Amino acid sequence: MRTGKGNNNMNATPIFKSDILKARTQQLQEKMRAQGIDGALIKQNADLYYFSGTMQEAYLFMPLSGAPLLMVRRNLSRARAESSLENVIPLGSVREIPRTIAGHGYHIPGLLGLEMDVMPAKLFLYLRDDVFPGVKIADVSHAIREVRMLKSPLEIEWLRQAAEQLNSVIKEVPDLLRPGMTELELSIELEYRLRRAGHQGFMRMRAWNQELFFGHILSGPSGAEPSYFKGATGGKGITPAFSQGASNRVISMGEPVSIDLGGCVTGYMTDQTRMFAIGFLSGELKKAYEAVIEIHYGLREKIRGGETCGRIYEWACNKAASLGYADNFMGYGEAKMPFIGHGIGLEVDELPIFSVRNSMRLEAGMTFAIEPKLIFPGVGHIGVEDTYVLTPEGVEVLTTSPDEMVIITPG
Numbered sequence: 001m002r003t004g005k006g007n008n009n010m011n012a013t014p015i016f017k018s019d020i021l022k023a024r025t026q027q028l029q030e031k032m033r034a035q036g037i038d039g040a041l042i043k044q045n046a047d048l049y050y051f052s053g054t055m056q057e058a059y060l061f062m063p064l065s066g067a068p069l070l071m072v073r074r075n076l077s078r079a080r081a082e083s084s085l086e087n088v089i090p091l092g093s094v095r096e097i098p099r100t101i102a103g104h105g106y107h108i109p110g111l112l113g114l115e116m117d118v119m120p121a122k123l124f125l126y127l128r129d130d131v132f133p134g135v136k137i138a139d140v141s142h143a144i145r146e147v148r149m150l151k152s153p154l155e156i157e158w159l160r161q162a163a164e165q166l167n168s169v170i171k172e173v174p175d176l177l178r179p180g181m182t183e184l185e186l187s188i189e190l191e192y193r194l195r196r197a198g199h200q201g202f203m204r205m206r207a208w209n210q211e212l213f214f215g216h217i218l219s220g221p222s223g224a225e226p227s228y229f230k231g232a233t234g235g236k237g238i239t240p241a242f243s244q245g246a247s248n249r250v251i252s253m254g255e256p257v258s259i260d261l262g263g264c265v266t267g268y269m270t271d272q273t274r275m276f277a278i279g280f281l282s283g284e285l286k287k288a289y290e291a292v293i294e295i296h297y298g299l300r301e302k303i304r305g306g307e308t309c310g311r312i313y314e315w316a317c318n319k320a321a322s323l324g325y326a327d328n329f330m331g332y333g334e335a336k337m338p339f340i341g342h343g344i345g346l347e348v349d350e351l352p353i354f355s356v357r358n359s360m361r362l363e364a365g366m367t368f369a370i371e372p373k374l375i376f377p378g379v380g381h382i383g384v385e386d387t388y389v390l391t392p393e394g395v396e397v398l399t400t401s402p403d404e405m406v407i408i409t410p411g
Contacts, residue, residue, distance in 0.1 A: 012078070014084035018084040020152065025051065025068055028062060029062065029064060033064060036111055037140055039062060039101075039113065040062040041061055043123075044115045046346045051068065058073060059073075067087055068087065069106065070085050070088045071100055073091050094126070108132075109135060112135050114137055114138075115139075118206060145350065145351050148346070149351040150365035152365075156367065158268040159367060159387065162265040163272070165264070166262065166272055166401070167263075167400045168197060169190055172189075172190075173190070173276060174408050176190070177408055178278070179278050183222060184217075187214070187246035190214070190217065191214045203262045204269070204346060205348050206347045211244075212262075214262065215260045216231075216258070217260075218235045219251040219252075220251070220380045222235050222247060223381035224377050229244040232330045233383070235247060254279055255278075255379075256381065258273055258380075260383075268346060270344065272369075272385055272399040273383050273385035278408050288325070288374050292372050294319070295323070296386070299315070300394075300395050300397075303394070308358065308361055308362070310358040313341075320372070330372070330375075331375050332376075339356070340372055341354035341368050341371060342369055344367055365389070365390065366390045368388055369386065369387045371385035
């Protein structure tokens with residue numbers, strides 16, 4: 001049913017081989033079966049890429065059993081080159097989806113799963129009322145995210161490569177960072193090098209209205225500046241139109257400089273924060289960094305299969321309080337964030353989320369970033385972040401940059 005597959009002129013090898021996509025399909029179908037969903041329609045870019053290998057404009061119909069059907073609106077030749085799915089066909093109009101499904105031997109679902117956590121309301125209403133009238137709708141997004149949160153050896157290898165890509169750039173910071181340069185100038189230098197190393201150019205996020213470029217380069221008080229970004233740090237940015245990350249603030253000697261960036265290979269991202277200062281750093285801030293490292297290494301010991309995300313978060317908060325930093329941990333005042341880590345892969349904000357009262361239990365194969373940070377209003381922030389994979393024995397650190405505070409001697 002892979003009509004025209006051999007006739008396109010696209011020179012591409014599918015990222016995901018057919019056996020990988022088949023295994024992912026079967027995992028999702030098992031979860032759909034448990035939820036009583038007869039079929040699902042997948043549209044969101046990261047989900048589409050994960051289950052089909054392409055992000056061309058398309059709808060992926062996932063039946064309860066058997067092979068999925070990729071219906072492509074644009075660009076068919078690229079979709080056929082990029083995807084190893086067997087059933088890749090053209091779609092003229094969204095209204096034709098039910099007829100196309102039936103015409104290829106599939107049953108119209110009685111309960112159709114949609115990605116309701118991310119699907120625009122207008123598209124949802126159109127699919128429900130005009131395309132599938134009379135068909136009941138269910139949310140399949142959590143099932144999709146659960147399948148995606150357990151990484152295969154191939155995905156973990158790409159994460160390792162992304163970590164090394166990032167490390168190769170972080171190694172250059174001592175030669176780049178100098179007093180008098182702006183956050184934006186340092187950010188440009190690092191982003192340029194990441195792009196040269198193969199980074200896709202932005203960090204994909206799932207949450208509504210959450211955006212991220214390469215990450216955040218923050219110095220001094222900027223590190224304590226909250227923003228609309230759902231993280232312990234934010235930064236001013238260069239305009240209210242994107243009010244996060246690096247600004248035109250000049251970096252001075254003796255202040256904390258945080259470099260929170262992500263590496264990316266084949267769409268798979270790692271997340272890492274490292275701290276620098278030029279010339280010197282106050283004893284109070286050095287002490288704060290020692291506390292952050294103590295929390296960070298304590299978390300490495302606490303995170304094990306079977307443990308819940310909520311208990312890990314609670315332990316981190318209690319540890320920060322015992323060290324005298326309850327008010328500064330993961331934000332300050334109303335800007336505090338109720339989490340200390342997040343899943344990562346094709347999106348920065350995947351499952352699991354290490355947040356308050358989260359009962360999700362940890363499993364081998366999960367990949368996540370843990371980021372204990374202390375916020376000091378008017379001064380800056382002190383923090384560290386690494387990306388991990390959970391194994392049966394415990395956590396394996398994927399990010400490779402040394403986690404010491406680096407004090408740079410000005411030239």
